[in-house]
Amino acid sequence: MGMITDIQRASLHDGYGLRTTVFFKGCPMSCMWCHNPECISFDKQLLYYPEKCIGCGKCDQGCYSGAKVVCGKEMTPDQVLFEILQDRPYYGDSGGVTFSGGEPFAQPDFLYECVKLCRSEGISTAAETSLVIYNEEILGELDFVMADLKVWDSDIHREYTGVGNEGILENFMKLNGLGIPVIARTPVIPEVDQGIEHISEFLQGLKSVIRYELLPYHPLGNAKRAALNQPAPGFTVPGKELMKELGRYAFIR
Ligand code: SF4
Numbered sequence: 672m673g674m675i676t677d678i679q680r681a682s683l684h685d686g687y688g689l690r691t692t693v694f695f696k697g698c699p700m701s702c703m704w705c706h707n708p709e710c711i712s713f714d715k716q717l718l719y720y721p722e723k724c725i726g727c728g729k730c731d732q733g734c735y736s737g738a739k740v741v742c743g744k745e746m747t748p749d750q751v752l753f754e755i756l757q758d759r760p761y762y763g764d765s766g767g768v769t770f771s772g773g774e775p776f777a778q779p780d781f782l783y784e785c786v787k788l789c790r791s792e793g794i795s796t797a798a799e800t801s802l803v804i805y806n807e808e809i810l811g812e813l814d815f816v817m818a819d820l821k822v823w824d825s826d827i828h829r830e831y832t833g834v835g836n837e838g839i840l841e842n843f844m845k846l847n848g849l850g851i852p853v854i855a856r857t858p859v860i861p862e863v864d865q866g867i868e869h870i871s872e873f874l875q876g877l878k879s880v881i882r883y884e885l886l887p888y889h890p891l892g893n894a895k896r897a898a899l900n901q902p903a904p905g906f907t908v909p910g911k912e913l914m915k916e917l918g919r920y921a922f923i924r
């Protein structure tokens with residue numbers, strides 16, 4: 672059994688082509704800008720959206736207005752595959768499945784079974800990961816990987832994500848040796864000294880990195896943070912000027 676939060680259909684933002692994205696629940700990191708804060712805890716959680724409450728007083732019977740939502744669902748790999756197979760007719764030549772989260776590699780047995788089942792059906796598989804965990808057996812089964820490198824300085828990385836980045840840099844180098852295409856990404860947070868020029872230089876030295884993308888921070892996760900009774904982090908969305916200036920560090924090979 673694995674714990675997931677959602678299976679999203681027809682995503683155009685999680686790799687090549689049209690993809691089904693499976694969101695795993697739980698992450699060893701705790702990035703302050705995480706736009707899926709409900710995916711950080713490994714446990715089921717209750718999200719409460721007071722604006723949707725109609726005051727029916729029937730909370731003990733389950734909430735039908737969407738005000739109280741239990742986040743986290745246990746599924747078997749076969750159940751996940753069943754959902755994925757509904758989308759297969761739309762994948763075409765480039766689409767497939769992306770395992771995301773949270774950190775999918777934090778549930779290795781479940782992830783491996785899901786990946787193997789997809790491969791046995793001839794479905795393309797990819798993963799979105801922070802590379803805080805490195806599992807060569809699973810990585811070797813994927814068609815490509817989307818990996819984040821968020822901050823260059825390890826102390827600053829720890830301050831904002833809860834962990835230093837030495838292991839992550841090492842894992843990027845190990846992944847380079849596997850020869851799997853890697854799309855590297857950095858979320859741009861204006862308030863954080865991320866050292867994007869150093870990150871770009873490091874990634875340019877890794878042959879497996881086929882592109883490096885800079886993604887503007889989006890406060891998408893704030894509504895979910897409020898529903899989890901957590902404070903908003905207070906970051907701002909980077910302006911077009913900043914994104915344009917940093918754009919020189921992005922690359923495609
Ligand atoms: S069941 Fe939902 S809508 Fe009804 S009182 Fe409870 S939270 Fe509000």
Ligand code: SF4
Nearest residue numbers: 698700702705773801
């Ligand atoms: S690594 Fe990703 S999923 Fe985990 S806390 Fe950071 S942004 Fe969220």
